[in-house]
Structure formats: C-alpha cells, structure tokens
Amino acid sequence: MDDAFTEYAAQHHRRLCQMAYLLCRDRGAAEDLVQTALARAWLAWRRIEGDPDPYVYRIIVNTQASWWRRRWRGEIPTGALPDLADQRDVATDVSDQDVIWTAIGTLSSRQRAVVVLHYYEGLTLGQVAEIVGCSPGAVKSHLSRALGRLRVDPGIRSEQMEGFQR
Amino acid sequence: MKHTESELTQVLADRAPGDFGAPDFAAITRRGRRYRRRRGMAAALTVAAAVTATIVTVTSLAMPAQNPPPAATGHDGSPAVAPSVRLPETFELIGEKLPPMPLIRSERFDTTGPIRTISYTPKSAHTGYVVVCEDPQAWVILRTKEHHGIYSGSAFRCGRGDPRHAPGVGPHGPQTMEVAVLPADAPIREPGEIRQSPDGDGTGRPRTFTPECPRNSLKKCGGKYSASMLLRKGVLERVRDEIGERPGRWAIGIYDSAATARSGS
Numbered sequence A: 001m002d003d004a005f006t007e008y009a010a011q012h013h014r015r016l017c018q019m020a021y022l023l024c025r026d027r028g029a030a031e032d033l034v035q036t037a038l039a040r041a042w043l044a045w046r047r048i049e050g051d052p053d054p055y056v057y058r059i060i061v062n063t064q065a066s067w068w069r070r071r072w073r074g075e076i077p078t079g080a081l082p083d084l085a086d087q088r089d090v091a092t093d094v095s096d097q098d099v100i101w102t103a104i105g106t107l108s109s110r111q112r113a114v115v116v117l118h119y120y121e122g123l124t125l126g127q128v129a130e131i132v133g134c135s136p137g138a139v140k141s142h143l144s145r146a147l148g149r150l151r152v153d154p155g156i157r158s159e160q161m162e163g164f165q166r
Numbered sequence B: 001m002k003h004t005e006s007e008l009t010q011v012l013a014d015r016a017p018g019d020f021g022a023p024d025f026a027a028i029t030r031r032g033r034r035y036r037r038r039r040g041m042a043a044a045l046t047v048a049a050a051v052t053a054t055i056v057t058v059t060s061l062a063m064p065a066q067n068p069p070p071a072a073t074g075h076d077g078s079p080a081v082a083p084s085v086r087l088p089e090t091f092e093l094i095g096e097k098l099p100p101m102p103l104i105r106s107e108r109f110d111t112t113g114p115i116r117t118i119s120y121t122p123k124s125a126h127t128g129y130v131v132v133c134e135d136p137q138a139w140v141i142l143r144t145k146e147h148h149g150i151y152s153g154s155a156f157r158c159g160r161g162d163p164r165h166a167p168g169v170g171p172h173g174p175q176t177m178e179v180a181v182l183p184a185d186a187p188i189r190e191p192g193e194i195r196q197s198p199d200g201d202g203t204g205r206p207r208t209f210t211p212e213c214p215r216n217s218l219k220k221c222g223g224k225y226s227a228s229m230l231l232r233k234g235v236l237e238r239v240r241d242e243i244g245e246r247p248g249r250w251a252i253g254i255y256d257s258a259a260t261a262r263s264g265s
Helices: A003-024 A027-043 A053-070 A092-105 A109-120 A125-132 A136-151 A154-165 B003-015 B025-062 B235-243 B257-264
Strands: B101-112 B115-120 B127-133 B139-145 B151-157 B175-182 B193-196 B206-209 B246-256
Touching: A003 A027, A003 A053, A003 A109, A003 B025, A027 A053, A027 B025, A053 A109, A053 A125, A092 A109, A092 A136, A092 A154, A092 B003, A109 A125, A109 A136, A109 B003, A125 A136, A136 B003, B101 B115, B101 B175, B115 B235, B115 B246, B127 B139, B127 B175, B175 B235, B175 B246, B246 B257
Parallel strands: none
Antiparallel strands: B101 B246, B115 B175, B127 B246, B139 B151, B139 B175, B193 B206
16 A cells, blocks of 8 residues: 555544544444545545545545435434433533534535535635535535525524523 | 634534544555456446447448348438438328328338348337338238238339338237338239130139230249239248348338327327
C-alpha cells in the first residue's frame, strides 16, 4: 500500500467517520461509508492531484446518497421509546440540541450533505459545490432551503417560543 | 453568523462521535481490489460488446452481394431500404369500413428460394399482410399449415394484381405462415382461364390454358407446377431444391387494426 495513502487514511479516518456519521446517523454505516471511500481513493490514489480531501468527501457524499436511495428507511428497532417524558425542566440545553438534531434528520440527503460540509467541515460554498457536483448557486439554494426548513420545524419553533416565555 | 447557524455548528460538533477506531487497511485494500475486479469485468464486457458490434458491421459490409444474410427485422421507411422493396406504412382492407391499418411487423430478405417462416401475434380480428419484391414478376407462395399436414394458401406474382390479403384471423394467439418468394422464371404455371376445350377432346372436361400457351403445352411453356400443386406436401420444397437460392430482395409486412386504435387514442 502507498505510504502517502496510509498516512492520509490514518490521519483523517476519525474525521471522515464523524462526517459520514453526520450524514447517515449510524455508526456502522458511517464506518462502512468511509471504508468504501478509502478503498476507491486507494485505487485512484496516483491520479489524485493536490489535496485528496475533496475527492474522498465526494465519494462519501455520493455513496451515501446512493445508499440512502436504495436502503430501507422505515422502521428502526430502538431500545428507547420515542414517547419520552418532557425533560426540559432539568436539561433544557440538551433538549434544544435534540430538537435541532432531529430536525436535521428530516432534511433531504443533499441538503444534509450541504449543511454538514458547510457548518461542520467549515468549507466554503465553492468547495461544497465542487464536492457535491453542482454550482455554488445551487449550493446556496440548498443551504437556504435547509435552513428555512429548520426554522419552520415544529420542534424548533416550540423550543423558541418556550425560550421567549422563559 | 446568525444564532440558528451557530447552534447548528455546535450541534453537529457535539453529535459527531469521537471514538471511531483506527482504519482497517487490510479491509480497505480487499475492498479496493474487489472494485478493481468489478471495474475490469465491466470494461471487458464493454470492449467485447464493442468488438462484436464492429465485427457484425464489418462482416455485413464485406459480405458478397450474391449471398447476403436475411436482413434484420425492422420497421419500414428507413433510408437504407431500396424503394422497390419499401412496404407501405398502412394497409387498407378493401371492402371493409376500417381505417388504414398500421404496419406492426416487417421482415426483409435478400434472397429468393428459401421458405421463410413468419410469426406474429394478431391483436385484433383484422390483420393483413403485404409482400413486395425487387422483381415484380417474382412468384410469392404463401401457405399456412392446417390440420393433418394439409396446407392452405395461394401463389401469385409479386407485382401483379393486388398482393394484399386479409387472413381474417382474430386475436387467437401467435400465428405462423410460410412464405417463399421464387424467381420469375420458376416453373410455375400462370393461373389461366378455365375453358371448355375449344375443339373438344371427347371427354367434355374443362381444360386450363392461357392465350400465350396452347392447350396440352402448359407444362412445357407455363411450368410444370400449378398453384394448387404447390400447396401439396413436399412440392414447394421440391421446387425450392430445383431452383436453389438466388439473390433477390423482398419484404413482408404485417398490419393490424388494433394498432390504429392505439395510435388513435
């Protein structure tokens, strides 16, 4: 295996897994996504010029989108019941995060990718556009729609109302 | 940055788990090799398909004109089809108050002699067929196998009269008929007039003859096989063997009124 590739994978694996997790919200799937992306990057390693990050990110985003289209996303077995008692009185901050996290989960695959790349990875709209494979204008549009959707999310709205009341 | 956006960044940073293990390099290379194999197989299949297509094209271009293979089935009207064997796009049933029937199937051949089997599935009770030939004097023998190996059908000159027929079959599943186009000089007797022998031969039986061919010489100048004889078992095969395969383009088209209803809706 190429030394440069080994070094890159060792250094970036954790960060790539975190990014993949934010896209697919499943640890196993995130590790699988990253392994797929690194395997494809390994094949093309000699052809990659400059920073390999955009190339690897692009594989992760595209693979996740294709898996998202293909995979069953209906019932998810869970140990925790969704009808939890309201815990806002004891941990309001945690609840706020839960609400936003749940709302992010309702975004489309493309919108979520744009949000994660821009707000988590800190990439510019131009860099996001290069990874996602569309124009910066389209990225701006995706981002604007994603934020708009989060703003009108019923959970976030009720949180904001309660915040005002407090 | 707006309040909501800073919250978003914070949520994403907090939610990303930090305890992912080290990369499994053996698994990565294994998976990478699998992708490479798959990609290689896909590329090989693409190349094989391209080579096959090239061979087919080159072979068909290089094939001698006197023995070309039967042309592929296709819809009529392509520029490559010679005008002499161009099938009409619609077929009108004479005497029937039906709109012209569109062509639903056609087959083209480049040689005369062999007996071709044409299969089609009628979609309605009104179907028809048209045979067009490069040589309008070529013979068309059309037969359908009935029970006990008996044939029904007809023989006619390709360009003479109206070569269109309506078999009148309904939508009763796939239909098969055999068509042979034979050269104009095939030993087939012209369907002549049936007249009483002009001078009488004592028997009083009607005799078949044509103005060009005096009676009792029909076999010599008009051919030894009549249309009805060609429908007997094994006769057409015998004629085919006598004549052999010769160059000569022809086409047959099947028409169906159900296609009219579909295209009209």
